[in-house]
Amino acid sequence: MGRDQVAVRGFGAPAILTGMDDIIAISGVSKTYASGFVALEGVDLTIRRGEIFALLGPNGAGKTTLISIVCGIVRATSGRVTVDGHDIVRDWRAARSLIGLVPQELTTDAFESVWNTVSFTRGLFGLRAKPAHIESVLRALSLWDKKDSRVMTLSGGMKRRLLIAKALAHEPRILFLDEPTAGVDVDLRHDMWQLVSRLRQEGVTVILTTHYIEEAEEMADRVGVINKGELVLVRNKADLLHELGSKRLSLRLRSPLARVPEALAGWRLELSSDGSELTCLYDAKDVRDGVGGFLERVREAGIEFTDLSTTESSLEDIFVSLVRGRN
């Protein structure tokens, strides 16, 4: 997508295009709960085969609802979803067979052993026991030495990994991770990121929801932002950071300024309290009044500087500004 095509105003969801490379196609999906609450409204989204897609949004945005619809746990009020070409309502068996789901809540059995509970999930998916696969999944999630332990004796982090092991028990082609690292310690979070990249190498499509921006930033190929039941944007992560991010240019001044000079009015400027650092906020995509023009103006104003640095805004900044803008 060209730089100039992207504008903050144009956050319409993309038209639905299904192709060979799309593994999930969601079109016009709405959900009104029995309470009358509208949790999703006209969501269109396609997920590409083999990608890692991060669905980003504040609490209550509708992330879990959307995932639950694709997985068959919640019924859509309207709209259509296909999974690898299989309609989730008409061809539900084929659609669900491809999907592994790691739910947001730590919902586990209590009295069963780790081994049995993981094997149970494989059975639910109609597959015969395959101890070698279960073993490799448990090893990958550092649960092998717990295989005979009762689930209730596991720590929270282990339970989280157990839920992932269960979701992988039937060798799914698509994995949904609903807030996989919520309330999880840093080590485990990095393990999770590693696991996701390993799955990606195996060609598994991963859709994760999060409200930790750094998670999306770390892992995702593409990012969708959902707020109040509407998908407000879908972008390649790199493009998103690049196109929407404000950049900050900081100049270390040779001599401190008392205030921002008149000559630079019209720019978004911040002066540090000691007057020695001048920071300009600018839009990377704004070609007309780019950073070059600013530096020229600085020189014309006779302001000398000894150093300069730029920083890009994170997804977090973008996200906050987007969500705030819509509210």
Place this chain on the structure above:
Amino acid sequence: MNIEAVRAIYMFEMARARRTVTQTIVSPVISTSLYFVVFGAAIGSRIQSVGGIGYGSFIVPGLVMLSLLAQSISNASFGIYFPRFTGTIYEVLSAPVSPLEIVLGYAGAAASKSIILGIIILATAGIFVPLHVEHPVWMLAFLVLTAATFSLFGFIIGIWADGFEKLQIVPLLIVTPLTFLGGSFYSINMLPPPWRTVALFNPVVYLISGFRWSFYGMADVNVAVSLGMTAVFLALALLIVAWIFRTGYRLKA
């Protein structure tokens, strides 16, 4: 048909029974033995026989039915309520498992457990009183049909319940009284006429009567009627279960 899934659910439920063997097997056996001591010894000393059958032997089919109904309902209702309560039901709902397969797994396991229990109770009863089974095939048929039907009702209760109290309220307030009043410990022919008519509105009468007929060839109501009523209950339970899955009632938002 996802046979593996049915098997997975079934085995999972059976494993739960093995863990709670005291609750599922030992306690019903003890309470049955107590019935023998109390009813058999206390009442049996006054009522010598009913229709030519020793009172102790007479109450055996009713006692088995009593446990069969109670255990089918409590096993099946707990089996489906618990995953709803903990949230683990999500994996059954998101797996490629049809409603029929879910019911076969959960209600099938509950029915199996109560059938095993019924047989254990019969064996226990055999220690106390002489037992005679005139129609073994029909005996088994009534056992299986009743277990299946009431496991389905249990399944329905487990879906309808939104708390542990509700799980127990139906068995406690409806099923247990109906079983006690349904001729477990007496023949409804022993009742005064108006009460006999009232008793015929009790569905459990037909189950116990048919079951007792398969033992001793004697029945309160015609055995064909008993069989027909059992089939009606089974059909009713199946209809409600079908409705639950079609509407997603309490399972899917």
